[in-house]
Amino acid sequence: MRPPHKRTIDALREINPVTTILEQNEIGDCRGVMDFYTLPANCQLPLPELQAEHEALVTILNQGLETIRSVSNPSVELFLSLLDKLRSVLGAHFVHEEQVMARHHYPNLGPHSLHHDFCTARLDRLGDMLLAGQLKPNRFMLDELFDMIVDDVIRADGDFKTFLENNDVPTST
Numbered sequence: 025m026r027p028p029h030k031r032t033i034d035a036l037r038e039i040n041p042v043t044t045i046l047e048q049n050e051i052g053d054c055r056g057v058m059d060f061y062t063l064p065a066n067c068q069l070p071l072p073e074l075q076a077e078h079e080a081l082v083t084i085l086n087q088g089l090e091t092i093r094s095v096s097n098p099s100v101e102l103f104l105s106l107l108d109k110l111r112s113v114l115g116a117h118f119v120h121e122e123q124v125m126a127r128h129h130y131p132n133l134g135p136h137s138l139h140h141d142f143c144t145a146r147l148d149r150l151g152d153m154l155l156a157g158q159l160k161p162n163r164f165m166l167d168e169l170f171d172m173i174v175d176d177v178i179r180a181d182g183d184f185k186t187f188l189e190n191n192d193v194p195t196s197t
């Protein structure tokens with residue numbers, strides 16, 4: 025019989041691909057070779073205010089990176105406060121982005137809004153797992169948060185970006 029922790033990993037993996045990283049986090053594996061996190065150039069949104077909000081998310085992760093460099097054993101509390109900050113900035117960004125989408129009559133606003141809810145729930149789940157000791161507060165977790173923000177939050181806006189470009193939307197929000 026598999027241990028409870030393994031069963032949790034399997035259950036979460038079914039509904040949340042990001043949890044495939046759980047075992048690596050357990051080991052403390054760190055693929056991080058970046059001195060600081062930067063957004064890929066092809067993720068630029070043509071709307072400066074939304075773009076600035078995306079960059080603000082990465083700035084929070086870079087602040088976390090700075091902090092764990094100066095602390096030998098980062099605490100769970102440190103990462104919980106980082107997650108709180110991300111959740112707050114992310115929540116404000118989602119509200120703003122959905123307002124902009126509605127204003128431009130973006131046809132996929134409904135599914136995109138659901139995707140935003142999913143991202144928020146995923147962040148909440150990571151916080152729960154951190155509190156339960158299932159995730160360790162380390163550099164690997166920061167790298168995973170960065171991947172999640174880039175792939176599930178910022179790249180997920182790619183369809184909206186294409187819509188804006190195809191409809192010659194003015195570049196002010």
Ligand SMILES: [Fe+2]
Nearest residue numbers: 121177178181
């Ligand atoms: Fe966005």
Ligand SMILES: [Fe+2]
Nearest residue numbers: 121177180181
């Ligand atoms: Fe979005």
